[in-house]
Amino acid sequence: MTKIWLTRATAVLLVAGAVACNTDNITATNRNPNNPTDAPASALFTAATASSVGRWLGGYDFGQTEILVQQLAETTYPQEDEYVNLQADRTSTWFDNSYTTDLVNFRKVVLKGQAASQAGVFGPAQVMQTWEFDYLTDTFGNVPYSQAARADSGIVTPKYDAQKDIYAGFFTTLASANAAMAADASGDPGLGGADPIYGGNLAAWRKFDNSLRARLALRLVNVDPTTASAQLQAAFSDPGGVFQSNSDNAKLVWPGDGVSNNPWSVTLQTRDDRRMSRTIMNIMVPENDPRVPVYAQPVVDATYFPNGYGGMPNGLSQDSAGKWFRFASRPGTIFYSGTTSYGTFGTSAGASTPSYLMTYAELMFIKAEAAARGLGGLSPADAASDYKTAITASMNQWGITDPTVIANFLAQPSIAYQGGTAGLKQIAIQRWIALYTDGGQAWSVWRRTCQPSTIAPGPSTIVNFVPRRFFYSITEQSVNGTNLAAAITAQGPDNFGTRIYWDTQPSNAPTCN
Amino acid sequence: MYDNRITFDGSYYSKQTKNQILNLVIPPSSGFSTQSVNAGEVENKGFEAEIGVTPIRSSTGGFNWVSTFNYAANRSKVVSLAPGLQTVVLGSQWSATVEARAGEPYGVIRGYDFARDSAGNLLTENGLPIRGSQLKVLGNVNPKWIGGWNNEFKYHRFTLNVLFDIHHGGDIFSITNMMCQQSGTCTSTLTGREVDWNKPGIVVKGIDETTGKANTINVTSEEYFQSLWLIHSAYIYDDSYIKLREMRLGYDLPSSLAGRFNAQSVNVSFVGRNLWTHSNVPNVDPEFTYGTGNSQGFEFAEMPTARSLGISFQVTP
Numbered sequence: 001m002t003k004i005w006l007t008r009a010t011a012v013l014l015v016a017g018a019v020a021c022n023t024d025n026i027t028a029t030n031r032n033p034n035n036p037t038d039a040p041a042s043a044l045f046t047a048a049t050a051s052s053v054g055r056w057l058g059g060y061d062f063g064q065t066e067i068l069v070q071q072l073a074e075t076t077y078p079q080e081d082e083y084v085n086l087q088a089d090r091t092s093t094w095f096d097n098s099y100t101t102d103l104v105n106f107r108k109v110v111l112k113g114q115a116a117s118q119a120g121v122f123g124p125a126q127v128m129q130t131w132e133f134d135y136l137t138d139t140f141g142n143v144p145y146s147q148a149a150r151a152d153s154g155i156v157t158p159k160y161d162a163q164k165d166i167y168a169g170f171f172t173t174l175a176s177a178n179a180a181m182a183a184d185a186s187g188d189p190g191l192g193g194a195d196p197i198y199g200g201n202l203a204a205w206r207k208f209d210n211s212l213r214a215r216l217a218l219r220l221v222n223v224d225p226t227t228a229s230a231q232l233q234a235a236f237s238d239p240g241g242v243f244q245s246n247s248d249n250a251k252l253v254w255p256g257d258g259v260s261n262n263p264w265s266v267t268l269q270t271r272d273d274r275r276m277s278r279t280i281m282n283i284m285v286p287e288n289d290p291r292v293p294v295y296a297q298p299v300v301d302a303t304y305f306p307n308g309y310g311g312m313p314n315g316l317s318q319d320s321a322g323k324w325f326r327f328a329s330r331p332g333t334i335f336y337s338g339t340t341s342y343g344t345f346g347t348s349a350g351a352s353t354p355s356y357l358m359t360y361a362e363l364m365f366i367k368a369e370a371a372a373r374g375l376g377g378l379s380p381a382d383a384a385s386d387y388k389t390a391i392t393a394s395m396n397q398w399g400i401t402d403p404t405v406i407a408n409f410l411a412q413p414s415i416a417y418q419g420g421t422a423g424l425k426q427i428a429i430q431r432w433i434a435l436y437t438d439g440g441q442a443w444s445v446w447r448r449t450c451q452p453s454t455i456a457p458g459p460s461t462i463v464n465f466v467p468r469r470f471f472y473s474i475t476e477q478s479v480n481g482t483n484l485a486a487a488i489t490a491q492g493p494d495n496f497g498t499r500i501y502w503d504t505q506p507s508n509a510p511t512c513n
Numbered sequence: 514m515y516d517n518r519i520t521f522d523g524s525y526y527s528k529q530t531k532n533q534i535l536n537l538v539i540p541p542s543s544g545f546s547t548q549s550v551n552a553g554e555v556e557n558k559g560f561e562a563e564i565g566v567t568p569i570r571s572s573t574g575g576f577n578w579v580s581t582f583n584y585a586a587n588r589s590k591v592v593s594l595a596p597g598l599q600t601v602v603l604g605s606q607w608s609a610t611v612e613a614r615a616g617e618p619y620g621v622i623r624g625y626d627f628a629r630d631s632a633g634n635l636l637t638e639n640g641l642p643i644r645g646s647q648l649k650v651l652g653n654v655n656p657k658w659i660g661g662w663n664n665e666f667k668y669h670r671f672t673l674n675v676l677f678d679i680h681h682g683g684d685i686f687s688i689t690n691m692m693c694q695q696s697g698t699c700t701s702t703l704t705g706r707e708v709d710w711n712k713p714g715i716v717v718k719g720i721d722e723t724t725g726k727a728n729t730i731n732v733t734s735e736e737y738f739q740s741l742w743l744i745h746s747a748y749i750y751d752d753s754y755i756k757l758r759e760m761r762l763g764y765d766l767p768s769s770l771a772g773r774f775n776a777q778s779v780n781v782s783f784v785g786r787n788l789w790t791h792s793n794v795p796n797v798d799p800e801f802t803y804g805t806g807n808s809q810g811f812e813f814a815e816m817p818t819a820r821s822l823g824i825s826f827q828v829t830p
Contacts, residue, residue: 095542104545149542150542155543361520473542480542
């Protein structure tokens with residue numbers, strides 16, 4: 001009896017001893033050796049840059065803002081044109097994914113670069129952050145900025161910053177990034193080949209930094225002309241300079257390898273419902289703009305446009321829009337990559353057509369307008385030549401290099417610089433045309449200057465005005481409700497019509513009256 | 514009991530599960546989409562029972578009848594989730610969600626209802642119903658109880674087995690019905706177009722939103738059924754059903770014949786499965802598998818369960 005008891009007791013003790021585990025290793029089981037938790041700054045930069053460019057110059061642009069700003073229109077499925085598909089269910093993605101995919105990574109690159117004192121790493125990342133945050137705030141208004149993308153530092157519900165403060169933050173960041181890149185140690189390897197825009201060339205990044213600063217500064221001119229002028233001056237007089245030619249353009253040349261293709265060409269592989277808008281074609285075609293055959297293709301059926309190029313109205317009903325399928329011009333062949341599911345257009349080179357983050361042409365338009373208005377220490381006497389340089393630069397960028405052709409275009413009475421308010425209208429319209437493929441920036445130009453004045457909602461739009469912003473993210477409404485409510489109280493109701501900070505004083509714009 | 518002619522087996526359980534691993538959705542502006550936390554408490558209480566009755570018992574070779582009924586009922590409740598978290602979405606389709614929502618059973622369907630006035634009358638605009646603006650809990654995917662009833666009749670060498678499967682309660686969102694009404698391909702959409710595509714039309718019983726009076730506008734069948742798109746409450750059905758799961762008529766061969774197969778016993782049966790279904794859900798099989806995960810209750814164009822008839826040949830060596 002005792003023997004049995006002892007055997008059993010020993011057995012129990014042995015088993016207990018064996019399973020009384022060392023808990024030190026239990027949480028180690030949570031760590032997956034196949035999932036890295038960190039990555040080199042260079043890899044993060046490349047990924048975040050490709051992702052953000054593909055987003056703001058891809059889906060957001062070709063899918064939405066190009067249509068909204070009436071450079072493109074939709075034939076078969078006009079739901080974006082009718083603004084139905086521009087509501088929160090279709091636009092939350094730009095907000096959500098910018099933060100979770102791009103900005104969180106740009107921030108990591110900045111922190112890694114700062115920790116290693118490598119301005120060649122954190123400088124470009126700060127410029128890209130600013131470039132991306134600009135699209136976010138110009139689209140939605142007040143957005144999280146100072147507390148953004150910091151969940152790993154414990155901020156899970158970031159507050160929304162006022163746009164005024166966000167722009168102030170832009171100028172500070174761009175100034176300090178510029179200064180850091182200027183003072184960068186010569187031994188800094190920087191990003192090198194991991195930088196798909198400038199290959200790690202900091203002098204080029206400084207020009208982009210200052211040019212971007214000028215773009216942002218001019219945006220504030222209706223609400224804060226003092227800051228606008230001061231920042232323009234800082235940008236144009238900085239030793240790093242601004243863009244000097246098209247070779248300085250901030251652009252992403254897509255590899256075109258089937259993995260990273262130009263985003264317009266990717267959509268056009270399977271969708272044939274984009275056509276040119278009547279708004280842009282009715283400006284460019286009568287002016288014999290040499291860029292028309294680049295921006296657009298000849299129509300399939302020339303019944304309405306005997307000269308071969310024309311656009312369709314925006315905002316039609318599905319029935320009416322469908323009728324324009326054969327009669328309006330498709331976008332230019334440079335945006336097609338050859339074989340599509342509905343025909344062959346362009347060549348495989350179309351997959352590598354670059355996306356332009358900012359161009360020399362746009363910079364010169366900014367300079368022309370600043371000069372015309374006497375901002376930033378520039379003189380109105382320079383406006384005319386800046387304006388001509390800007391148009392020439394845009395022509396060259398799009399492949400038109402014959403000086404006679406360009407000169408003939410510039411000599412036309414409607415194009416030749418007229419000065420005064422009429423001159424400002426010309427600058428705005430030509431800048432809007434030059435911003436083809438950057439719908440977000442074109443939208444900002446139209447909002448601030450009210451030009452081209454022919455942009456108006458079509459007959460079947462769900463609201464009878466052109467949206468001035470997009471709705472806030474649905475996810476944020478669910479899980480960041482308190483902060484979002486504060487942002488809405490500060491800015492105005494969350495709808496298409498609320499004007500964001502820099503859009504609130506249209507009467508101060510000479511071209512809006 | 515009664516010399517084993519009545520047997521009863523039952524159990525009651527109450528189960529609390531704490532410290533679930535939840536992936537909380539966090540604001541994307543934080544840079545991340547979800548955060549894993551230990552939180553949440555779910556309670557399941559239920560009762561399961563089996564009753565067996567032998568109403569007729571004879572000596573070997575005579576007539577025997579055994580009837581067995583089993584029953585299981587479970588009530589779940591999401592007692593709490595993480596602080597500040599009201600719901601975990603388990604799945605969503607066409608703007609309806611199935612959720613684990615604090616204070617509700619695990620697996621409630623949430624979607625849009627018709628817009629109604631404070632007295633509960635339907636509101637209409639241009640003669641058509643309107644979708645309400647608030648998401649509401651529209652149903653519970655969990656059945657009230659499930660059970661089975663098996664009857665075995667034996668006479669000499671013949672055995673007849675009849676098995677019913679019963680599923681009582683539980684709601685589903687039938688996307689198939691929403692689609693077929695949208696496209697006019699199911700017979701329910703014949704209402705309002707018995708004479709011609711636009712005759713006699715339909716006058717929706719409700720209050721016109723603009724005038725405040727009873728609706729008198731006649732709309733076509735197409736306009737009406739298409740106006741129901743994404744009004745989920747129109748497509749939430751009670752998924753109760755009874756199925757004749759199996760009927761099996763078998764014959765045991767006499768041992769002399771079985772011996773020819775070198776077997777102890779041989780049984781030949783005719784088996785029919787899924788022979789008959791009774792349910793209130795139109796057009797679809799009430800028993801379907803949308804997925805094997807936590808997202809249940811959405812029916813979307815699954816193939817119905819097949820009826821099968823066959824012969825079974827069982828040899829025991």
